[in-house]
Amino acid sequence: MRQSAEQNGQWRASFNFANIIGRSHAINNAIRIAKVAARSSAATLILGESGVGKELFAHAIHNCSKRSDKPFVSINCGAIPRELIEAELFGYMPNAFTGASNRGAIGKFSIADGGTLFLDEVADLSPEAQVKLLRAISTGEIVRVGGVRPEKTDVRIICATNKNIQTEVENSYFREDLYYRLNVFEIRVPPLRERLEDIEEIIKYFINTGAKKILHQNMDEISVTDEFINGLKSYSWPGNVRQLQAVLEREIYHMSSPPYILSHLPDSILNAPPAAAQTIAHATEIKPLKQIEFEMIKAALSRFNWNIEKTIAALQISRATLYRKINEYKLNKRK
Ligand SMILES: Nc1ncnc2c1ncn2[C@@H]1O[C@H](COP(=O)(O)OP(=O)(O)OP(=O)(O)O)[C@@H](O)[C@H]1O
């Protein structure tokens, strides 16, 4: 089974660093770390919002590593039922559980032996699976579900998540010891709105591929107005490169006959609130208002060295309110 899967290309990584479009400082920084990571077999954690290209990075790291001619095995930890994830990762013995095959099966660790195992949505792993993964990484050995005999594996681990993994650790949803095992290299892939200077190049790239795929034309047949490009630049792209790709492909599908000109922004982009407002909405950590009030009052008192007149002027509240809040939050000069 392993042979045929490899032969039909199932365990191959398809992208290289050259496929990662963009030259901004932000994306170059991520690529630079990823290239260093590719030189070793150390565990690598790829972080970033949905659609930024985390999977692309995982492929590129594998393809640029010494393991490139060995399997690249991908598993989406969020898409596999909790009770099956261990069998999926480590394999199982014959009839190990209800519904298991009577021949047993090898797991993704064994399939990836010598190569790379990409654990996508790693933050979605159950606490039990996290323990088993930690053990497998620490010992280099796996035990099949229902089995007792440890088997040696040589697997390079790359993980990705779009969750804030540090918050997951702080809230005890993700094991801290596992986090430190996984992030020998930590790569943060920047959202598109932090690298707006790359948009033009990405637009051209997707128009080129879209023109070939959808219109069976060369890119030269499609012209793009500056208004169109600038309009796309002023949007905040919550769905990142994937969303930009989808928007462009939809536009190309709607062009039925020449001349092919992209000039009108799609309604979904036109009607969106201005980028700045969306950027704040996406970038800012949402906190309880009470906590923000507390932090602001504390910061103002500290900035004005507890000068009450200056503090109430800056916060635009009454003296009585300030004293009430100082009591409520038990603030004092030493805190
Ligand atoms: N820098 C880039 N250059 C070219 N294509 C890109 C780039 N970044 C992302 N893409 C494309 O955007 C799409 C989404 O990328 P990918 O699947 O790697 O995102 P992701 O970060 O893994 O998202 P998710 O968290 O939703 O799984 C893919 O089609 C990918 O090829």
Ligand SMILES: [Mg+2]
């Ligand atoms: Mg992904």
